[in-house]
Amino acid sequence: MSCNALDPMPQAAAFRRDADEVMHLSRIGCSHPTRLSFLRRLLRRMQAESWCFDRPLWDIDARGVGRAVYRASGPVRSYCLVAFAHELPPEARSDRVIATAWDATFALFDGTPTADDLTRLAANVPLQEAGRISPRELSLSRANRSVRLFDHVVERLAAGQQPDPAMLRDTGYLMRTTAVYGSGKFGAADRGMIANRPELSAPFQAEMLSVWLTRTFTVDLVNHLAAARGGARATRLNSTLRRTLGVGNSTGLGMAPFLVRHPVLLNNWMLAREEALARVRAQARATETSIAAFETALAAAIDNADEWHSTHPVQIAKLRDLRDGLARLADHVVQGWVPQAPLPWNALWTWGQANLPLEAQEALLALMLEPHGDLVDGLADCMDADENRFFSIDGAMPVATMRDILVARYGWALDVDYDDPANSARFWYISEEKLEPRLGERFSEPGAERELPLDVGRQAAALLRALSDQPGALPIAGFLLTHPEHRLMVRRAQISAGHPFADIRDNLISANMLPMDLLRCKLAFFGATRFDPRSDRWLRINLFQGAPYPDEMQGAGTP
Amino acid sequence: MMIKPNDPTRAGSAPVPQTGNPAHLSLSEIQALCFKAARGAGHDWGHAEEAGWAAAWLAAAGLPGPALLLAWLRETDLAAPLPARDRWTTSGRRQCPLRTGVALADHAALPEGPGVTPLVLENLAHPAIILPFVARAAHRIGSRLLVRCGAGMIDPCSGRLSRTPSDSACLGTAPIDLIILREDGITTNPPTPAPHYGVISLLHWQALDALALRITVPPSAQSRTGAGAEGGDND
Numbered sequence: 057m058s059c060n061a062l063d064p065m066p067q068a069a070a071f072r073r074d075a076d077e078v079m080h081l082s083r084i085g086c087s088h089p090t091r092l093s094f095l096r097r098l099l100r101r102m103q104a105e106s107w108c109f110d111r112p113l114w115d116i117d118a119r120g121v122g123r124a125v126y127r128a129s130g131p132v133r134s135y136c137l138v139a140f141a142h143e144l145p146p147e148a149r150s151d152r153v154i155a156t157a158w159d160a161t162f163a164l165f166d167g168t169p170t171a172d173d174l175t176r177l178a179a180n181v182p183l184q185e186a187g188r189i190s191p192r193e194l195s196l197s198r199a200n201r202s203v204r205l206f207d208h209v210v211e212r213l214a215a216g217q218q219p220d221p222a223m224l225r226d227t228g229y230l231m232r233t234t235a236v237y238g239s240g241k242f243g244a245a246d247r248g249m250i251a252n253r254p255e256l257s258a259p260f261q262a263e264m265l266s267v268w269l270t271r272t273f274t275v276d277l278v279n280h281l282a283a284a285r286g287g288a289r290a291t292r293l294n295s296t297l298r299r300t301l302g303v304g305n306s307t308g309l310g311m312a313p314f315l316v317r318h319p320v321l322l323n324n325w326m327l328a329r330e331e332a333l334a335r336v337r338a339q340a341r342a343t344e345t346s347i348a349a350f351e352t353a354l355a356a357a358i359d360n361a362d363e364w365h366s367t368h369p370v371q372i373a374k375l376r377d378l379r380d381g382l383a384r385l386a387d388h389v390v391q392g393w394v395p396q397a398p399l400p401w402n403a404l405w406t407w408g409q410a411n412l413p414l415e416a417q418e419a420l421l422a423l424m425l426e427p428h429g430d431l432v433d434g435l436a437d438c439m440d441a442d443e444n445r446f447f448s449i450d451g452a453m454p455v456a457t458m459r460d461i462l463v464a465r466y467g468w469a470l471d472v473d474y475d476d477p478a479n480s481a482r483f484w485y486i487s488e489e490k491l492e493p494r495l496g497e498r499f500s501e502p503g504a505e506r507e508l509p510l511d512v513g514r515q516a517a518a519l520l521r522a523l524s525d526q527p528g529a530l531p532i533a534g535f536l537l538t539h540p541e542h543r544l545m546v547r548r549a550q551i552s553a554g555h556p557f558a559d560i561r562d563n564l565i566s567a568n569m570l571p572m573d574l575l576r577c578k579l580a581f582f583g584a585t586r587f588d589p590r591s592d593r594w595l596r597i598n599l600f601q602g603a604p605y606p607d608e609m610q611g612a613g614t615p
Numbered sequence: 616m617m618i619k620p621n622d623p624t625r626a627g628s629a630p631v632p633q634t635g636n637p638a639h640l641s642l643s644e645i646q647a648l649c650f651k652a653a654r655g656a657g658h659d660w661g662h663a664e665e666a667g668w669a670a671a672w673l674a675a676a677g678l679p680g681p682a683l684l685l686a687w688l689r690e691t692d693l694a695a696p697l698p699a700r701d702r703w704t705t706s707g708r709r710q711c712p713l714r715t716g717v718a719l720a721d722h723a724a725l726p727e728g729p730g731v732t733p734l735v736l737e738n739l740a741h742p743a744i745i746l747p748f749v750a751r752a753a754h755r756i757g758s759r760l761l762v763r764c765g766a767g768m769i770d771p772c773s774g775r776l777s778r779t780p781s782d783s784a785c786l787g788t789a790p791i792d793l794i795i796l797r798e799d800g801i802t803t804n805p806p807t808p809a810p811h812y813g814v815i816s817l818l819h820w821q822a823l824d825a826l827a828l829r830i831t832v833p834p835s836a837q838s839r840t841g842a843g844a845e846g847g848d849n850d
Contacts, residue, residue: 449720536721544664
């Protein structure tokens with residue numbers, strides 16, 4: 057990873073956590089959003105660059121059907137969310153990929169669409185996966201109403217009243233997206249076409265912009281429907297309540313393999329976050345301002361944990377850990393922590409390691425970054441990756457060097473007995489039905505012969521075994537000629553040699569692996585809150601809850 | 616295989632009437648489609664991944680990457696290379712361009728690899744598929760590598776390639792003896808050309824898609840459980 061922003065603080069190196077400590081499912085499955093999360097990065101940039109926002113088109117009828125365009129204009133380029141609002145019978149409302157119709161469908165357009173563009177998009181965007189978009193589009197998405205809350209809000213506003221704050225709090229969004237596709241999907245622009253634009257170079261910025269503008273659309277839609285229904289009596293959703301709403305998202309296993317298939321990217325996300333933590337721990341003193349900002353963030357985290365609910369047993373236990381841990385942390389900050397002592401942040405961190413459950417330790421990480429924007433925000437520039445650079449294998453590497461890498465980086469995988477059914481109980485595959493990744497039970501479900509190569513630990517062990525009788529000086533290119541089945545693992549190991557955070561260091565096919573841990577990690581980097589598993593394989597989250605709206609961006613405080 | 620619009624079973628890109636013929640696919644769609652198709656056709660994961668990469672590279676260079684890959688995937692009797700100094704042979708059988716290309720890039724900077732002396736790849740089938748790997752090898756050794764096929768000479772790192780008459784042997788499907796030459800003193804650009812779109816006929820798309828489907832697992836009652844909301848979503 058080459059990132060100048062990492063250079064200015066060599067003294068932080070002594071405070072970095074080792075990948076062996078960080079890269080386990082039990083810990084990454086406790087990830088919390090931080091100020092380096094992608095949606096925060098998007099908002100900060102737009103605010104710093106004084107982006108302008110307008111709504112060039114609003115053509116929605118009294119039933120809530122029609123189209124709208126939202127524009128975000130930066131210093132060089134502008135982007136438009138094109139929204140299509142539909143009438144959807146309740147029986148057709150499904151969050152799953154198998155759905156064929158939605159309450160609203162969207163595309164993020166590169167620039168400002170012409171009438172012809174809108175006509176083309178109207179013929180394709182509502183079809184989602186069954187339509188085609190073009191390189192002028194950066195994302196394709198859809199959303200369904202949270203019917204109960206949506207109807208309540210419209211009804212109240214139409215009657216000239218504000219909605220019940222408790223109901224807003226319970227659900228947290230008017231609509232939830234069920235898929236946000238970017239990066240070349242269904243004909244959209246490839247990542248390579250936009251990766252050099254400063255405003256889109258960080259990961260998932262186009263997708264985040266699309267969701268953020270979608271949030272405004274959902275509020276505009278309830279205001280519009282309330283006005284249509286209530287006439288002169290109707291009022292608009294007030295700005296305090298509006299802030300409490302984000303955009304929901306319903307997601308399944310589809311995004312879990314992403315972290316395995318993008319090792320350089322995962323490394324860079326993790327490394328930036330870990331470097332941020334190390335920088336804060338390396339601070340010799342804590343300023344009064346930073347202490348006050350930390351305490352504010354802690355109070356907000358305690359409130360957030362109180363309002364964060366789940367019915368899933370694993371998540372219920374985690375939330376209990378989080379609430380208990382944050383309470384203990386708050387006590388310690390008042391009674392035990394000495395912010396005037398040397399290296400105060402490191403002292404707080406070390407106390408947390410000894411006294412807090414993993415959930416609260418990772419929450420503490422997020423809290424410690426919060427007052428230190430000047431120190432860590434630049435690291436957000438280091439979280440993208442030119443993965444193509446690492447696709448090529450160094451065939452001249454001797455077998456002995458490859459063996460050393462495997463021992464150094466994959467020690468966690470080498471002694472596992474993969475013949476034990478418990479250690480190979482699962483297999484990842486692509487479902488014919490939906491072309492989405494799923495997880496199967498190897499010994500009771502058909503299809504294991506079509507397994508996806510996400511069993512990194514098992515592959516590492518198999519490669520080391522295959523290399524054991526090879527001459528140490530043999531170039532790995534010679535080995536691959538006769539053992540092409542190890543090619544993926546050879547590349548991964550070479551990547552891992554220079555990217556210590558490239559791998560999740562757990563067996564991803566074991567009986568006790570929880571896919572939700574993978575999802576939690578990725579979604580925290582997005583900036584998702586209210587992580588709410590509905591089974592161990594699908595869940596709901598909230599994006600942009602509490603964030604400013606386009607009309608509040610100036611003077612909203614740093615996101 | 617043609618599918619209906621709104622077919623609820625397809626989350627990935629698939630041939631649909633909206634597509635047009637020929638269709639324009641993003642490079643990442645081409646890469647994913649050809650990766651899965653190569654795996655579906657029985658290649659190792661590693662080689663399948665290289666096939667997807669090569670198809671996208673060829674498309675970005677202005678060549679019909681998916682069509683070239685499909686023609687290669689339909690072959691059943693191609694030989695693995697036997698790397699040696701100066702000349703890679705396969706004892707009479709046609710060389711597989713994918714396996715040879717992968718080995719060529721892997722052997723960059725090794726004595727058997729390209730760039731040491733002019734290297735002859737004997738009886739190479741579907742020679743265009745070698746070009747992305749020559750470009751990668753050139754990048755690895757930091758020198759320009761040229762590909763000579765009969766009278767034609769191609770610089771794979773030059774950006775967009777086109778089918779001129781003199782290049783037709785390099786870009787055709789007939790097996791040829793191909794020579795890789797080093798031109799010193801010029802550092803090449805990274806091997807990936809500027810990103811843009813690739814073109815594919817609906818027929819080829821459907822054929823690749825049919826191969827890609829072979830890596831998927833048909834649904835079972837067990838596979839559907841837990842994959843999404845079990846209740847309604849009208850909450």
